[in-house]
Amino acid sequence: MRPIRIALTKGRLEKRAVALFESMGLNCEPLHNKGRKLILPMGDYEVVLAKAADVLTYVTHGVCDIGVVGKDTIAEGDGRFYEILDLGFGVCKFALAASTGVDFYAGHHQRVIATKYPRVAKEHFAQKGMDVKVIQIDGSVELAPLLGLAHGIVDIVETGATLKENGLAVIEDIMPISARVIVNRAAMKLRREELQKLLNDIEGAL
DSSP: OOOOEEEEESSHHHHHHHHHHHHTTOOOHHHHTOTTOSEEEETTEEEEEEOHHHHHHHHHTTSSSEEEEEHHHHHHSOOOSEEEEEOOOSOEEEEEEEETTOOTTOSSSOOEEEESOHHHHHHHHHHTTOOOEEEEOSSOTTHHHHTTSOSEEEEEESSSHHHHHTTEEEEEEEEEEOEEEEEOHHHHHHTHHHHHHHHHHHHHHO
């Protein structure tokens, strides 16, 4: 049987997760000197480095047993897995923002929202009973209100500095975001003992 396989989001979450794994006493040397390799040994485990959305895919389909990914990716994705642990790093939030000084909710016209996260935006306004038009933007979403394309944006906010520099301000917080541990449903049944040990070790190191 292959080792327990961990799908790890490349980039900032990768660095924080590797530091966590090291504090658990795991040998992370291959992760520090990975070169172009994407599947790497880590003690008794195996790590797969992937883009955030692919972490959901690999865990959902069971080619990886466990994953480390941001709550933003989970909220926008449609994977089927167990969300087990909040790792407490990679902290930011989804927020609704609009031009500073503008009353976003004034009037009865349909609001237009620009975002990279259409599912999150639609669900947020559906809960408010509001019918909004959502436009997906792949680049700098702050441009949309400045160009008159949208009344507001739904985006990830850390410090709010980018919003402020572009004349925008947070109207309301939508959802806190941080790194989460997800687990394949079948693996949780078939390899429960191994996974529970790993999860306990992670929780103990937090």
